[in-house]
Amino acid sequence: MGGNAQTVQRYALAVLSHLALIVAWYLFVKLGEVPKFVMPSPYDTIHALLVPNYRWVENIAVTTTEIFVGYTVAVVFGIGAALLFSWFRWLEMAVMPLLVSLNMIPKVALGPLIIVWFAYGIGPNAMMAFAICFFPIVLTTARGLREVEPDLLDLVRTLKGSRWQIFTKIQLPGALPYIFSGMKVAAILAVAGAIVGEFLGSDRGLGYLMLQVQVTLDTAAMFMAVILITLIGMVLYGLVLALERMLVVRDARIS
Amino acid sequence: MGEPFIHLAGVRKVYRTRGADFLAISEASFDVDAGELVSLVGPSGCGKTTLLKILAGLHPHDSGVVTIGSPSQPFDPARDIGMVFQQPLLLKWRRIIDNVLLPAEILGLPMAASRARARELLALVGLAGNEEKYPYELSGGMQQRAAIARALIHDPKLILMDEPFGALDALTREKMNLELLRIWEEAKKTIVFVTHGITEAVFLGTRVIVLTAGPARMADNFGVELPHPRTLEMKTSEKFGEYTRRIYRLLGME
Numbered sequence: 001m002g003g004n005a006q007t008v009q010r011y012a013l014a015v016l017s018h019l020a021l022i023v024a025w026y027l028f029v030k031l032g033e034v035p036k037f038v039m040p041s042p043y044d045t046i047h048a049l050l051v052p053n054y055r056w057v058e059n060i061a062v063t064t065t066e067i068f069v070g071y072t073v074a075v076v077f078g079i080g081a082a083l084l085f086s087w088f089r090w091l092e093m094a095v096m097p098l099l100v101s102l103n104m105i106p107k108v109a110l111g112p113l114i115i116v117w118f119a120y121g122i123g124p125n126a127m128m129a130f131a132i133c134f135f136p137i138v139l140t141t142a143r144g145l146r147e148v149e150p151d152l153l154d155l156v157r158t159l160k161g162s163r164w165q166i167f168t169k170i171q172l173p174g175a176l177p178y179i180f181s182g183m184k185v186a187a188i189l190a191v192a193g194a195i196v197g198e199f200l201g202s203d204r205g206l207g208y209l210m211l212q213v214q215v216t217l218d219t220a221a222m223f224m225a226v227i228l229i230t231l232i233g234m235v236l237y238g239l240v241l242a243l244e245r246m247l248v249v250r251d252a253r254i255s
Numbered sequence: 256m257g258e259p260f261i262h263l264a265g266v267r268k269v270y271r272t273r274g275a276d277f278l279a280i281s282e283a284s285f286d287v288d289a290g291e292l293v294s295l296v297g298p299s300g301c302g303k304t305t306l307l308k309i310l311a312g313l314h315p316h317d318s319g320v321v322t323i324g325s326p327s328q329p330f331d332p333a334r335d336i337g338m339v340f341q342q343p344l345l346l347k348w349r350r351i352i353d354n355v356l357l358p359a360e361i362l363g364l365p366m367a368a369s370r371a372r373a374r375e376l377l378a379l380v381g382l383a384g385n386e387e388k389y390p391y392e393l394s395g396g397m398q399q400r401a402a403i404a405r406a407l408i409h410d411p412k413l414i415l416m417d418e419p420f421g422a423l424d425a426l427t428r429e430k431m432n433l434e435l436l437r438i439w440e441e442a443k444k445t446i447v448f449v450t451h452g453i454t455e456a457v458f459l460g461t462r463v464i465v466l467t468a469g470p471a472r473m474a475d476n477f478g479v480e481l482p483h484p485r486t487l488e489m490k491t492s493e494k495f496g497e498y499t500r501r502i503y504r505l506l507g508m509e
Contacts, residue, residue: 149342149344151340151344151417154308154311154313154338155338155340155344156361157313158311158313158332158336159333159334159336159361159362159409160332160333161361165360165361169346169357169360169361170346173346173348174346174348248348249348249389249391250389250391
């Protein structure tokens, strides 16, 4: 709601709060005379980008690939599994409890196993991202597909509508807001999954780089890596948000 | 008039649950002529919604006869039922006009003609100019008007309404009663209207069927001899009071 002026004001305030954080960071480091290896200034952090040894572009590409591949596969399989559950009740009754149990496994604990089975690299790290964000998507999608007004089903039944019509006209569009709420949660988890994968075993990627520069106490590069990981996450989240805006009517969105 | 449009004789329905059977309807028998607006009135648990679902073909009945249609008014159960529920149940992601078109899509009716008809119906229910809005932009009463237009889109012969104004505030409800009568007179449909509002039942109905709970049974069936078009002043008339008192008495409230 609200007018244009109100929207501008909202965005302006959001940008200001971000800028304020950076300024506060700068002042804290400068006035507190904090050593560079404890906390680098914003300037030092950006300066870290100039070290060619760190191969920023390649590392960014690797981590981005892991996150996007793991996330996309999780979205496809997560929604697919939930659709199968809604079409075959017995499948849901058999598999859902199993998924709930499996979800209790801390995904991070699977890291060493994944390395044993698949060695390390982009694939296994994408798998870690997948493992951590698959379940929330299944769960929210399955829930969305289940939430159909019984009276609405009656309405379609009096018209002798088919199951397929119920699915395409009512069930699936009705589930979309739920699917997106799961996808938004999963977007954040996918980033964490990929980075944990890189921590546990990898030879490339921003997570890997962080472990390397930790040894030399190049805190500025670590800061930069964290910022870049965050930015990748924000891009992914932004894409999901944009897709949601295209597909879901405002009133139906679940935040 | 010849044969009635709806004929029920000795209709009985029992819901079998674990432990005990629940008698939802016993021995319901009544006739409805084409073009009537029949009110089914009674307290919660009297089986009025069950009866509506039997008429809609959604629930089977255990015994008795249910016939809808007559030689002069043939009835196709797949195309001749329009339903309105207590909640508007509009699809949030569809514009109002596309909500109205839902039954036409399901039945595979020609879209261009249906779209034109949807516009006419939205005008009939007083929603002209709101075709392209989304449900959340309309008030509860307006959403229910859209739901009525949706029930009329495929030109069904029978409209089944399950407490359609029960969720509205009292003033909106009065207004919607007048609107429904106007729509009914223009659209010339047979309407079965379920309500627990006694004055609403009398005000709207050409006939009132009273159902009581515990045990569920049909307690009364009488024609309402008030002239049409009905006006709000009629609610204070002697005759109107007699009808409502008759129902109150049956429901054990007097």
